[in-house]
Amino acid sequence: MAQLFIVEGKDAFVLAQICIERKMNPPKGYGHKSKFKDFVLKAEGISKIELAIQEALRKPEITNLGIVVDANSNGPKARFERLKQIFEKELPEFPFSKELSSEGFYQKHKNLQLGIWIMPDNIREGYLEHFISSLIPEKNAIWDFAKTTINELTQKPFCDFSESKEQKACIHTYLAWQKSPGLPMGTAIKANYFDSNSPNADKFISWFQRTFELEG
């Protein structure tokens, strides 16, 4: 019996870190703290995600599979369809009779409990950094200043990143201006630059608990 948590992007471990901060139990078979991260598989880009999902489905010992991908600009529905296509090829008997909602998607079929969460909230466009930004406390001066500055930057001719990447620039700017500048996202969670206990994370946490069948 094994679990796998496939997350799109290089900051995959931040989600496990949020669970650790919330003092959740790790999935069965994984110890606390560092082992909590052992079941996280980061995959950058949709083709790596596809490969990771295929491999997970080809391992019958994996009983709980959680997948987190970014909605990006195509939107969550498009992403969800893409994932369904991958399952269609690899495990066509998986029914997908439930819908994707703001609570995420989860369904159990035979010996596989599957959960899908499309960042940031299964409804809007966006990506992990949008979700993470919702964990920044209200009226945070550094975050406000970071957003203002980035907005000003986007008006300049030398601004290199596209509009869709703006939130990423904001979050990393926010991290660069903290007491310990430039911490990686997971460590920043530990340092409380993001509030793991924010109610904005509740739906994700519930989805996680259901997908990996955790008690409490």
Next chain:
Amino acid sequence: MIEKLDISQFLSFHHLVIPKLNRINLISGRNNSGKTALLEAIRILSSEGENGVINNILKNRGLFYNNLYDIYEGLFNRKMISNNSENFHLSINDLVIRTKERNTFNHTFEVVNAYGVKKDLRPDNSGDFPRDQAVFIPFQINFQVLNQLWEPVVLTPKEDDVLDILRESIEPMLMRFDISEKSVRVRLKGEESPLPLQTLGDGVQRMLMVALSLANAQGRYLLIDEIELGLHYSVLEKLWKMIFTYALKWDIQIFVTTHSQDAILSFHQVASSNDTFHQSAEFIRLQIGRNGENEAIVYDGNRLEETLDLELEIR
């Protein structure tokens, strides 16, 4: 070369299909996933069901008794035996082993080859002299196995071949080696006295084994069970280089089993070192699939690379 495998009701396999095989095949899987049984199926297939090979396999499994015809029941899948008390039937590609006659006194068996030629199976001592087309290295290496490999090689041109391999892979100064009943000694250029083989470094005994086996298997098949036992990653890499080079040079089809991630990583490392190696390599994982059936998941060179890149455990 065996292009594919389709095995029914043989030992632990209900039905296993491997749709495509390559020249050098690495097979992994949990304990009891059927890795050794797969090698045994290849031994039987390549010898066209030779009586001695089948008896030898039963002997190795502790299932052989002289003159007892019932021993051949041990070849069939347990479930088939419990479901069907009448006629047993197994197949490995076009080769069939089945019940010949069944009455109150006797249960005899026969082998039917691809051309429909039938041969009775006899529980005699032919298991001591199996006429294998495949050279088989079990995971327990001992001097008996070493001598069996040495015998057909010594004092023949193959001895020179083996020396070439060892000079290239282990020690360029190697001039000769001698295998006696209990030890292997070597002569190095510039040395007055013989040295024990072990002085040549880690894993050298296994490398000698494989070199001898390759020489014995020219134009045929080589089967190695659990290649990694006791070996460090660096030695495994040298072994794979030896195996790939000489499999291609001497037209040998190779099947190796493992349950070590190191063995897989070193296999991949060597396979990707040049195009020909890359195209000749295949990795197969044996398992019971989500539907409860025997399954072989096949990875060619490219797929193996991508999957290992993901850092997901593949064995």
